[in-house]
Amino acid sequence: MAIADAGSSSQRAFRPRRLRLDLTTPTLLGLPLAWLGVFFLVPIAIVAAYSFDVYSLDPGPHGFTLTAWHDFLHSSVYLALFWKSVKLSLTVSAIIVVLAYPLAYYLALSGTKRKYILLLLLIAPFLTSYLLRVLAWKVILGNQGVVNTFLFWTGLRSPDHPLSQLLYSRFAVMLVLGYIWLPFVALPIFVSLESLDRRLLEAASDLGASRLQAFRRVTLPLSLPGVVAAFLFVFIPTLGEFVTPSLVGGTSGYLYGNQIVDLFGTGFPDWETGSVLAIFLLGVVAVLTVVFARFLQPRQVVAD
Amino acid sequence: MDKQEDMERRLSREQLLKVAAAAGGASLLGGRVDAAHAALDWLNADSGRLQVLDWAGYGNDGGQAMFAQYVKAHPKNKPQFTYMGNESDALAKIHAGLKPDLFRPYVGWVKYFAKSGLVQPWDPKQISNFKHLNPFMVKAGQYKGKQYGIPDDWGFDAILYRSDKVHPKARSWGLLFDERYKGRIAWFDDLNMLTIAGLYLGFDKPWRQTDAQLKKSQKLLKSKKHLVRLIWSSETNLWEAFGSGEVWIAYAWPNDWVQMKKKLKVVYMRPREKPVAWVGMFMLLKGTKRPHLAHAYVNAWSAARSGKWLEDNYGYGHANTLARPSSSDLLKALRLTDPRAVTEPNAHLDRDIPRRALYARMWEEVKAS
Structure with a gap:
């Protein structure tokens, strides 16, 4: 009781x-x-x-249909443009991950006392507007820009034959996107490297590993989640990017994101096709995120 | 602002009550029919701020001189602006619930909007400057005999090029497709590029191309796209690229020529296939609560004084045939003394494209290719 x-x-x-x-x-x-x-x-x-035409901008009769999806999936133009954007985003993401890794490595593991000041310098461009940072590249890359003026001065190019491919080209889009997203890549890698247990490196050294072997078998595998996160941070937004290509891309730098914007806005509004392109992009990004998320788990370090 | 609008509404209701009482009294006393009509006019009086959907540069962002007469006459009903990027954007905004009293598509869209049921015809009798407007443009604003569009600004689609760098083989739209100037050419981001291609290819009805013709036009544009540095969508975009020497040849409007000739040696070429003339058309939204104010606003825009200001400052023509710019160069380039400048045999007046959606899709494919 x-x-x-x-x-x-x-x-x-x-x-x-x-x-x-x-x-x-x-x-x-x-x-x-x-x-x-x-x-x-x-x-x-x-x-x-x-x-699916369930909603429509056109006030006329409409109902569920797969026409726009069918047209899209059978259109060589839109899929080719999507593939062009995928390739460009992959290239940009891969290059800047490779560039950012040594930078993050130095900041995290060199033991310098100024690492947070250097980190601040790295993210300082974020204090200015995105648009301004993109537009500034026009001043640098234009026919009468900084690069070409320097080439004229050194006599490597004549003013009548400037390096025109610097601006309004696919190269310009990749360069500017790389510049814009570099800090986003460096930060996750920096965080994963900084949280690395240094005793593992000492253990590797004690067991006879060279610095290169320690890096290959300990540091790199343990920082891989940061690298994958960094890669995704760049790849996903650049895949749908439209501002940078529209400002510095010209005809050859036209990407999938620009097509979505144009279908909604210019010429004659085609929200149906524009929506198909947008949902397809969203779907691809979702699948990629799920696939890559597997790699975000910390990996075990396996000794031989 | 809200308080002011409320006060205007209150005043308006009070006035209406008085007028209704006066009209009732007049009819009781066997007064004249005119009194009842006057009372009806009062009852129809508009209230609130006029809502205008217009292009950048035509509102409070620099275009004030062109509707100053309206603001002076209606200081309590100053216009409020929403900006449109193009007709497609305006259409999307209206469908999304924006309720402007009037907006300004260009002549090629008059039939589309008139048929859409979104707009209603104007009453030209309420626009005292209407009689001075170019008759060819006025006609282009009509649909089924009703005046759906009131013409105002106009200009040409033609070719601007650097005379110190470019030596055209012929006065032709073909200069936009000239292999010698690879990487120095700018096209305009509009489905009208298919019309231009059709003109160049010699089709008799470039605005009504058959499927086979459209395919040929699209093929031409796709095959020549590699020559093009830039497909511009805003004039500042073009000016920057042209001014800095990135491009030497461009599909352009008269204002672009006015701006570029200030610092470069440029020619505004009328191609032998003829330029395309465009005309801005004010259209009145169906069910507008401020029809009288809208008419007054359009009347202000239609005045010769407004037209001269537009010509002097923006380099476009104006539908008022009495408007004359200060620049004799512009007068000559736009042939402002000839009312037929915008139509045959001098130019093709832009017009309705019955299969606009198809043209748009094919143009998007050119850009995406």
């Missing part, structure tokens, strides 16, 4: 705590979830509805 009483009193004692938990969790989660639902999922659902 006493035990039973004790049990019931303890249940009573837990009840308020449980009640508080029940209220706190939905309150904490509810708002962000509602935000995500209203401003992320619902708009995507609306765009998807446009792609």
Whole structure:
């Protein structure tokens, strides 16, 4: 009886705590979830509805149809443009990961006291507007820009024959995207390297590994999640990028993102096709994220 | 601003009550029918700020001189502007719920909007400057005998080139496809490029191309795209590229020539296939709450004084045939003394493209290719 009483009193004692938990969790989660639902999922659902002609800009009769999807999947033009954008994004992401890794390595592992000042310098360009940073490249890359003026001065090129491919080209898009996204790549790699347990490197050294072997078998595998995260940070946004190509890309730098914008805006509004292109991009990015997420788990270091 | 609008609405209601009472009294006392008409006019009085959907540069961002007469007459109903990037953008905004009183598509879209049911015809009697407007442009603003578009600004699509760098083989649209100037050419980002290709290829109806013709036009554009450095969508974009020497040849408007000739040796060439003339057309939205104010606004824009300001400052022509620019160069280039400058045999007046959606898709494919 006493035990039973004790049990019931303890249940009573837990009840308020449980009640508080029940209220706190939905309150904490509810708002962000509602935000995500209203401003992320619902708009995507609306765009998807446009792609199936369930919604239409045209006030005439319309209903569910797969026509736009069929046309898109059988269009060599749109898929080729998507592939062009994928290749460009992959190239940009790979190059800047390779460039950013030594930088992050130096900042994280060199033991310099000024590493946070250097890190601040690295992210300093973020204090200015994205648009301004892109436009500044026009001043550098133009026919009468900094690079060409220098070439004229050195006599390597004559003013009548400037290096024209610097601006309004695919090269310009890659260069500017690389510049813009470099800090985004360096930061995750820096974080993963800095959290590296230095004792593992000492152990490797004690077991006779050279510095290169220690890097290849310890540092690199353990920093791989940071590298993959960094790669995704660049690859996903650049795949749908349209501002940089429209400013410095010219005709040859026209990308998939520009096509989506143009289908919604210029010429004659074709929201149906534009929505198909947008949803397809979203789907590809989602699949890639799931696939790459596997690599975000810290890997084991295996000794021979 | 809200308070002001509320006050205007309140005043308007009070006035209406008085007028209704006066009209009722007049009819009771056997007053004249005119009194009742006057009362009806009062009842129809507009209230609130005029909502204008227009292009950048034509609102409070530099275009004030062209509607100053309206603001002076209606200081309590100053226009409020929303900007449109192009007709397609305007269409999307209106479908999305924007309710302007009037907006300005160009002549090629008059039939499309008139048929869409989104607009209503103007009453030219309420526009005192209407009688001075170019009759060819006025006609282009009509659909089924009704005046859906009131013409205002106009100009040409033609070719601008650097005379110190470029030596055309012929006065032709072909200069936009000239292999000798690879990487120095700028096209315009519009489905009209298919029309230009059709003109160059000698099709008799470039605005109504058959499937086979459209394919040929598209093939030409795709095959020549490698020559093109830039497909411009805003004039500042073009000026920057042209001014810095990135491009030497461009599909351009008269204002581009006006701006570029300030510092470069340039020629604004009328191709032998003829330039395409475009005309801005004010259109009145169906169900507008401020029809009288909209007419007054368009009347201000249609004045010769507004036209001269537009010509002097923007380098475009104006539909008011009395408007004359200060520059004799511009007068000559636009042939402003000849009302037929915009139509045959001098130019092709831009017109409706019945298969606009198809043209748009084919142009997008050119850009994506």
